[in-house]
Amino acid sequence: MEHLIIEGGNKLKGTLKIKGAKNSVLPIMAASLLNGSGKDVILENIPDLIDMHVMRKILQSLGITVHYVNGNLRIAPGNIRNYAVPDQLMREMRSSIFLMGPLLAKLGKVKISYPGGCSIGHRPIDLHLKGLESMGAKFWEEKGFIFASATQLTGAEIHLDYPSVGATENLMMAAALANGKTTINNVAKEPEIVDLQNFLNAMGAEVRGAGTETLKIEGVERLEDCTYRVIPDRIVAGTYMIAAAITGGEVILTEVIPAHLEGIIAKLREAGIFVESTEDTVKIACGNLKAVKTLRTSPYPGFPTDLQSQMMVLLSLARGESMIEESVFEARFKHVVELKKMNASIMVEGCRAHIKGIEKLRGAEVEITDLRAGAALVLAGLAAEGTTIVAGVKHIDRGYEKIEKELQLLGANIIRGPRENLLYFC
Ligand code: EPZ
Numbered sequence: 001m002e003h004l005i006i007e008g009g010n011k012l013k014g015t016l017k018i019k020g021a022k023n024s025v026l027p028i029m030a031a032s033l034l035n036g037s038g039k040d041v042i043l044e045n046i047p048d049l050i051d052m053h054v055m056r057k058i059l060q061s062l063g064i065t066v067h068y069v070n071g072n073l074r075i076a077p078g079n080i081r082n083y084a085v086p087d088q089l090m091r092e093m094r095s096s097i098f099l100m101g102p103l104l105a106k107l108g109k110v111k112i113s114y115p116g117g118c119s120i121g122h123r124p125i126d127l128h129l130k131g132l133e134s135m136g137a138k139f140w141e142e143k144g145f146i147f148a149s150a151t152q153l154t155g156a157e158i159h160l161d162y163p164s165v166g167a168t169e170n171l172m173m174a175a176a177l178a179n180g181k182t183t184i185n186n187v188a189k190e191p192e193i194v195d196l197q198n199f200l201n202a203m204g205a206e207v208r209g210a211g212t213e214t215l216k217i218e219g220v221e222r223l224e225d226c227t228y229r230v231i232p233d234r235i236v237a238g239t240y241m242i243a244a245a246i247t248g249g250e251v252i253l254t255e256v257i258p259a260h261l262e263g264i265i266a267k268l269r270e271a272g273i274f275v276e277s278t279e280d281t282v283k284i285a286c287g288n289l290k291a292v293k294t295l296r297t298s299p300y301p302g303f304p305t306d307l308q309s310q311m312m313v314l315l316s317l318a319r320g321e322s323m324i325e326e327s328v329f330e331a332r333f334k335h336v337v338e339l340k341k342m343n344a345s346i347m348v349e350g351c352r353a354h355i356k357g358i359e360k361l362r363g364a365e366v367e368i369t370d371l372r373a374g375a376a377l378v379l380a381g382l383a384a385e386g387t388t389i390v391a392g393v394k395h396i397d398r399g400y401e402k403i404e405k406e407l408q409l410l411g412a413n414i415i416r417g418p419r420e421n422l423l424y425f426c
Contacts, residue, residue, distance in 0.1 A: 008382055011250075019047040021235075024191075024195040032075040033062070035203060036223055042228070044071070045071065048401050091115075097112065098173070105176065105177040131170070132153075135153045135182065154179045155181040172196060190299070190300040191231055203226050234257070239307065244286075258277035263303045267311065289319065290320060294322075362384055363385060366381075367390075377390050
């Protein structure tokens with residue numbers, strides 16, 4: 001198993017380009033199944049991530065040719081030969097659930113296994129199923145698999161009980177080829193929802209309202225090929241912003257969309273960090289780090305749950321007491337146990353974590369439980385006194401491209417390899 005070994009204390013300095021957003025790429029790759037022309041879809045600004053390659057393997061298992069060259073994806077038209085998403089690949093990545101909408105719209109049938117919960121919560125899919133049912137899909141279970149069929153999806157009036165990102169995306173994709181008009185209320189408003197709308201419309205769909213509470217989709221007969229550049233990853237950008245802040249460095253991120261970073265920028269400023277943005281860059285410099293009384297995660301444009309663990313590391317070094325309330329997922333504090341090994345003073349009570357700022361984190365051997373908790377432990381290692389050894393790096397590679405290379409470029413003392421080799425470098 002690969003590890004990262006980090007010698008803490010270096011201030012990060014320099015400039016870093018932010019690449020395409022994982023949480024845009026995955027639904028847009030699924031949506032490319034809807035292409036009914038004889039020509040390829042080209043996706044640009046695609047990061048080299050494990051999750052992207054898992055989605056690539058899933059599309060290939062359905063009979064679609066997918067090539068990844070120089071940061072672009074070339075996806076052949078949908079001559080789909082198979083409607084069953086391989087069980088192993090479903091288990092590797094929950095977001096394969098995004099294939100239900102496109103496969104029902106394109107083929108009228110789909111077979112998937114229940115996407116397991118993961119270490120951040122149970123993560124049910126009831127809102128996906130309820131919405132697709134209202135469009136005419138029929139669901140049944142056999143031996144732990146979910147089967148669905150729909151001779152022709154029809155437009156419907158849907159109200160989501162919760163603004164679920166995945167359910168919004170699945171239903172948007174299904175409605176794009178449905179018969180008639182679909183209205184979806186209480187939808188997610190994340191930038192990745194707007195990106196998916198823009199991609200579908202580039203293929204000839206008629207989707208309106210992404211970024212607001214209500215989506216209106218007029219089903220069309222056929223969608224075409226297109227070339228599309230996905231938006232930059234706001235969560236990766238936020239992670240490196242916090243890395244700069246926690247090491248007391250000065251970093252400029254380029255090719256970002258500052259408007260997507262407002263939640264994190266506001267909280268960093270509240271914590272005393274200097275942040276300045278231009279049209280497509282953001283600059284972070286250290287300040288007098290101070291506690292943030294309350295940080296509550298919530299659906300966009302609130303503070304993103306995917307930056308909660310990284311922010312917790314920063315606040316563990318801030319003068320005073322902070323409180324983080326995780327309102328999106330019910331079990332997203334698994335990183336606290338690991339941070340305590342590094343001397344952090346954090347007490348969890350239900351969905352709230354109470355953080356007492358300390359002088360210094362101490363290097364330790366820690367284990368990653370999920371993607372964003374892993375990123376948080378790397379940030380902790382960058383700031384800690386001494387050596388931190390991080391196990392389970394594969395989790396991080398799901399959402400960060402070559403994290404150790406990017407951090408080395410900014411001056412961090414971090415290497416990757418099997419544990420026995422790494423200790424040689426100590
Ligand atoms: C997306 O997950 C992201 N993943 C997550 O990022 C992100 O944390 C999450 O949205 C919230 O912003 C991708 O886009 C691939 P949800 P998703 O449906 O769609 C409940 C990362 O680190 N819910 O908005 O699964 C659910 O249990 C990942 O990049 C239902 O109850 O999130 C959760 O409590 C982690 N029923 C809440 O809604 C449903 O049918 C938010 O889930 C669906 C969701």
